[in-house]
Amino acid sequence: MSALNVEEIVKKVMSELNNVNSLKECEHGIFESMNDAIEASFIAQRKYLKHSLSDRDKYIKAIKNEFYKEENLKKICKMTVEETGMGNYSHKLLKNRLVLEKTPGVEDLKTDAYTGDNGLTLVELSPYGVIGSITPTTNPTETILCNTIGMLAAGNSIVFSPHPRAKEVSLFTIKLINKALKEAKAPDNLVVTLKNPTIENANIMMNHEKVKLLVATGGPGVVKSVLSTGKKAIGAGAGNPPAVVDETADIEKAAKDIVDGCSFDNNLPCIAEKEVIAVDEITDYLIFNMKKNGAYEIKDKETLNNLQNLVLSKDLKLNTECVGKSARYLLDKIGIQVEDDIKVIIMETDKNHPFVIEELMMPILPIVRVKDVDEAIELSIEVEHGNRHTAIMHSKNIDKLSKMAKLIQTTIFVKNGPSYSGIGVGGEGYTTFTIAGPTGEGLTSAKTFARKRRCVLVDGFDIR
Ligand code: NAD
Structure with a gap:
């Protein structure tokens, strides 16, 4: 070891010790x-x-x-x-x-x-x-x-x-x-x-x-x-997890799973369902069953606009006052009173609606109707924005489940369950609240x- 190296090491150790001594209580x-x-x-x-x-x-x-x-x-x-x-x-x-x-x-x-x-x-x-x-x-x-x-x-x-x-x-x-x-x-x-x-x-x-x-x-x-x-x-x-439902799914169960997943901790978890993409053939029945399980449906344009103006600014910035609030709270803010059994606010929208595109972190769940499962898978990839975070699919068709799992490339892919089964609530495997999609861990x-x-x-x- 050269003299210079020894000197450097002594200097380093002394400076570390000085730091120890100078640490505030x-x-x-x-x-x-x-x-x-x-x-x-x-x-x-x-x-x-x-x-x-x-x-x-x-x-x-x-x-x-x-x-x-x-x-x-x-x-x-x-x-x-x-x-x-x-x-x-x-x-x-x-x-x-x-x-x-x-x-x-x-x-x-x-x-x-x-x-x-x-x-x-x-x-x-x-x-x-x-x-x-x-x-x-x-x-x-x-x-x-x-x-x-x-x-x-x-x-x-x-x-x-x-x-x-x-x-x-x-x-x-x-x-x-x-x-x-x-x-x-x-x-x-x-x-x-x-x-x-x-x-x-x-x-x-x-x-x-x-x-x-x-x-x-x-x-x-x-x-x-x-x-x-x-x-x-x-x-x-960030995530923006889509939930796809096709015509082979157990629709009653899918509806309940989606409402439960979306309303978990008022939709705060990054894994929670943020939009539904449903095949036309079963969309009405899905909505009917979601309503039986605690969804409130907004049908008219004016109410939908009121909700959008409440939760998003004109340039689509989130109103932080509304993030993580209950469906009941949000509805009350636009003059609609409901009981506590209402857990999620649903509405049919087109695929470009800000509720579909933005990660709201509120129990607001837009539903986009598509002609078939292939279109649903394609759209789910688009609205997930390449976050590679979480996606959910309700289907009994193994080929289509495999197709979506392979193409969407998310870190978590939940089949026939609520999103939270992906972090070990009612699903197998350990849990974490740090899900590293961007860097791949x-x-x-x-x-x-x-x-x-x-x-x-x-x-x-x-x-x-
Ligand atoms: P946020 O990005 O506002 O804040 C997260 C943390 O980063 C905070 O500690 C904040 O102080 C800090 N921070 C923010 N910008 C920073 C900057 N430029 N430099 C240094 N520090 C900065 O997020 P949030 O509102 O607390 O959480 C919600 C977001 O986090 C959502 O997008 C959600 O999807 C995501 N999220 C992801 C995971 C995951 O495991 N992938 C888990 C929880 C939340």
Whole structure:
């Protein structure tokens, strides 16, 4: 090692130590400055490297147990609805419970091994280091919990940059995570955030050299931002999931599944049905059955215009006041009073209507009538906008199910069920609230947040 190298290393270590000393006091992982949060996270991850897999498992179980407590689970759901003004309290309970029950932990990290005359080679999943995770307003606590489980399982520390509009509940969730980690004797600051999360601070995080992986869960803007940093980034972006119904489907069931999926958490999930494309032959019967299952149909142009003026501006910007609101609330705003059993507002539109094109995140479901299933599949691809996110199809025709699955190229394709079965509610498989279509990781889990590293032992440990 040259003298210069030794000098450089000493300088680096001293500067890291100085940073440790200059860190402001922080409580429960909540920092005043982004740089301090990242430095603390960096040190925490270095310490975490010395902890075993069973330690990681223990810390994750401690976090889950903290949130399995009814008072905590109820509190984060109540806070989310109150702070963001969006979503449905009982569905938020279900979503958060789902995360605790179905997010994979350390068992997700599988090793590959090659053995032969030349010995043994392992390919192991090891941590990136500090991960910067940007979380949305639509599933704030679900995303923080789910990412925390997967990222800690893979041996990382995490700096969260939550949506400013879900700040209070995000900070409260991170405090509870820290409480659980402290009680389980994990290193301090494995999961940190800022007292005042802003887009400016998110940008500092994105460009900090000690953040080795960025994970953005949100709309197209933030996904583009992380992908422009030159760092490894996972982008979980917007969707506009179409639900196709053809003449072979079980129409009664399809109608109920679509209403249930579309109204889940007032349509906030990125996977929720956002438009229906139905074959002409069964459209009337589908609408009839949707109405039997909690859909309110708008038939006249004036009411439809009133609804459009309420939820979209002239230049088609979303009225954020309406995002994640119930069907009853939205109808009331345009002078129509209904009971709570109305879960979705439906209407027939043409394929170019803004309700079909825009991702509304409200229980408003346009229905487009087409002549046959091939036209339905073609249109579904068009209105999904190449997001490669989620699509749903109700059909008994295996050839057409396969055709749509193959052509639409979505990360999630649900056949004959509500959209949420794609994330493990009444469907097989684990769950996640970070679905990475744009960058291709798919439904993220611990293994997504790990680097592949090869470890080679020459001429040994081959026992065949
Ligand atoms: P959003 O894009 O407004 O915000 C998401 C996060 O990104 C927030 O923390 C926000 O502060 C931050 N952000 C936004 N623009 C940024 C920028 N230019 N630079 C840095 N940070 C920025 O999204 P939202 O309203 O919170 O969530 C709804 C959107 O997210 C929908 O489009 C939905 O489909 C999508 N979503 C996708 C997934 C998925 O897994 N694919 C999950 C949830 C939400």
